[in-house]
Amino acid sequence: MDSTHATDLWDRVVGTQPDPSTWLVVLTAVLALAAVAPYGLWRVTRNAITIAHEGGHGLVALLSGRRLDGIRLHSDTSGLTVSRGKPTGIGMILTAAAGYTAPSLLGLLGAWLLAAGHITALLWGATALLAAMLVMIRNAYGVLTVVLAGAAFVLVSWLTGPAVQAAFAYGVVWFLLLGGVRPAFELQRKRRHGGAPDSDADQLARLTNVPPVVWLGFFHVVSLCSLTGGGRWLLGL
Template sequence: MESTANASPADLWDRLFGTQAAPEQWLVIAAGVVALAVVVPHGVWRVARNAITIAHEGGHGLIALLTGRRLDGIRLHSDTSGLTVSRGKPTGIGMILTAAAGYTAPPLLGLGGAALLSSGRITAFLWIATALLIAMLVMIRNAYGALTVVVAGGAFLVVSWLAPTDVQAAFAYAVVWFLLLGGVRPAFELQSKRRHGGAGDSDADQLSRLTHVPAGMWLFLFHAVSLCSLMGGGRWLLDV
């Protein structure tokens, strides 16, 4: 198949805004199995979780900007933690939405990606993801974070620009499955940490202080968003 690198501008425009044929069902299922094999084993997850952290902190940053806050920068750390710093009113709806965006961003991104893939817009998904990573790179404020985003963005760029259509499809479906499946695990990890007295300054605890709603209710919201996104996105990907 012809790669994007060999296409004319008209072909590129058509591939970005047009639709591509859906891959075989076995490839969709295989992509899900690969994603599950990355999310479940602890050793592999410790590395792969960096990608979820990118989406998590990117969610904080995007909502901060959309709610009128000033985004000072984003840091990603080698222990897969992250920090997004924004300035503005320390209370109110803008701060609440910004704090709530972290744990909900990966599964919602996966749900949005599933919607694009189910409508045949594989190339559009890859290019949108690349653009978001490039935009995020501008706000990264530490070397490890920059390296992580460059590696992720480079992978999307190479696949979207050079890979044949079937490879693009396999990569896109694996990424979306990973966001959906990987978006579920962090809320359970946070729940475990809080049960053992840790994570006292987690997003759920910050939201509790902002809204006077118990942190456990916010944790329930994180679970609900991630599990509903997985069920809805999975149905779209499997076309059932």
């Protein structure tokens, strides 16, 4: 690739694209809600939230100086991220707290990028994150899930026009914002019935001596505030 092509490619990534029409933004929000609300469909689409959840654990583990051993994604939409390092302390706390907050915070970051007109940067950035995560996947189902997600971003980025790219990007961000809300409520319901004894909230309680219900409240605050703020950015309010 010569310098001219490299410059053109860089300008394409970091440049801005026109804002889509309001009806497209609203339509993608409705479609994202339709992918989150029905339980039967959610059992499938929740895989994408699990990717973000486990990716959040992995990324924060690395940033906090821990050694990331691997990530597993399972067909029941559960996942497991294994890291090594000091079993207590701020690094472990941040790593444990990153899972349930990651989808919503990624959605908030995506909303900020879209509000600034950086549709291409969002698509390429998401592709890069998925490629980096793929290296750490340690089971076949996880590889399949991440490859399919990455392929969707690559195909949309290279083979579609601006309108389709905008619709896809807005749909993904709406899905992260809306889908990031539901898991904390699901965890709360499981714990109410005696399930999920080793959940992220319970691990955080053991690490911090703060009750699990407080950490559940924290997850709710992050997801709902991200949805509110991100939604306002996407709608141009």
